[in-house]
Amino acid sequence: MARSTFVYATYIRTTPKELWSALTDPEFMKQYWFGMHCESGFTTGSAWKLVNDSGEVWDSGEIVEADPPRRLVIRWEHQKRPELKAEGASLCTMELEPVEKAVKLTITHSVEREASKLVEAVSGGWPKILSNLKSLMETGAVAFEEPYRNKK
């Protein structure tokens, strides 16, 4: 399989609408994404970038598909580390699916190459980010406040 993929899934006790807003609102995002936030119109075809708290662009790309509050697909290219940038575009898909009184959020991140360093670097961050997001939405507080260290 000439492809690297990571899948992350979590159940959050909230509504799809609120979760969509949490995934697209820059100020809210900063609280669970260690100060990082996304800038985008979040409609199909709009530009997308992931920016740190001093405005530095770490990753950028385009919204390939936006179907609120169900599905968001981002073409995701790293910009900071040359060896990761060289890998080109990866695809990040976020799916929101209501399950009883919760929403199942599944994030699939893949790139069409084996042993991708980009997917590996990005993947290190997702479990903590999702854990923080779940904790923030369910209890109003994040679990981790340490600075973002996964993508130096």
Next chain:
Amino acid sequence: MSQRPPDADLLFKALADPSRRRLMDQLHVHDGQTLGQLCEHLDMTRQGVTQHLDVLEGANLVATVRSGREKLHFLNPVPLQEIYERWIAKFEKPRLKALVHLKRKLEKSHG
């Protein structure tokens, strides 16, 4: 499969079985395997592997993705992160503080 949000009991139950932990190790070595590929590396019947995968999926430790006619199994580390936060980080903090305190005290008495 009818899905429902997994709770902590399901998660710990899923982890409390050596065969299921071996399956997780196998996915850690090579993520995104089919049932057939997983069976090749494990000394278990196909039916056994299927049942264990169902339990792991029910606990959200395994996520599946359809790729054409194949069903690929991926390790989902998010619940493990939650266990870490809830059952490890919380308890290790005071202990680490106590160690630092002890070290400071001992060094002081020897200084």
